[in-house]
């Protein structure tokens with residue numbers, strides 16, 4: 001049986017005037033419903049390029065998907081027509097990024113931004129989308145969501161803005177959530193609350209999470225499995241506890257050494 005999301009021997013190239021950068025060089029991993037898979041590795045190892053490939057969101061050009069497949073329910077996303085890709089984005093697969101200020105529209109009320117996702121992807125009526133948006137904000141842990149829905153991004157704290165992003169990502173009930181450094185910009189206590197929120201929503205809805213992070217403390221706290229990337233290649237993969245307790249590769253050991261404290265191990 002095939003997994004919900006399977007990345008199979010993926011090769012991503014950025015063909016630049018200065019030469020070709022290989023961001024993914026034969027990357028393979030799979031994620032099941034209800035599971036959290038962390039992708040870790042130093043800066044430039046290909047984490048984000050690999051994550052964006054799941055929705056075919058790397059800019060083409062300079063990006064070329066030069067080999068392999070990204071299968072969602074067995075269908076290769078990289079070979080789907082744009083119309084079907086649009087249906088998958090926000091419906092089956094959603095993303096949360098590091099910096100909500102750049103992803104939110106500064107001149108639009110946050111409730112309307114959440115509602116728009118539903119209208120765009122699911123053709124919901126205005127009234128239903130509005131009600132669902134308030135519910136999504138509530139589910140994302142935003143107090144007094146009716147009032148907050150009428151506010152603009154700059155009126156919210158960084159933590160609340162990230163919760164709005166999570167509401168936008170989850171309002172379409174995606175089966176896969178790709179979270180790229182979702183808490184990196186936040187201070188430590190807010191980080192912990194946002195991670196708790198994601199884990200809670202995952203339990204409730206059974207979605208798969210692909211968590212991109214350089215923070216192995218976060219991985220230890222929330223992930224089931226981990227993929228260690230280096231220069232576009234998977235150097236080590238497995239369940240988090242054995243990989244962290246007995247890493248097989250020097251590169252993984254170095255990453256672990258660079259992490260100040262790991263609570264679970």
Ligand SMILES: Nc1ncnc2c1ncn2[C@@H]1O[C@H](COP(=O)(O)OP(=O)(O)OP(=O)(O)O)[C@@H](O)[C@H]1O
Pocket residue numbers: 014016021022023041042043044045046047048049050059062214
């Ligand atoms: N749009 C792009 N145009 C050109 N090169 C790119 C582009 N996106 C990524 N790259 C290159 O691909 C390689 C992998 O980048 P990627 O952003 O996936 O790494 P990363 O592991 O996510 O790093 P970070 O932790 O710094 O975000 C890097 O060499 C990067 O410069």
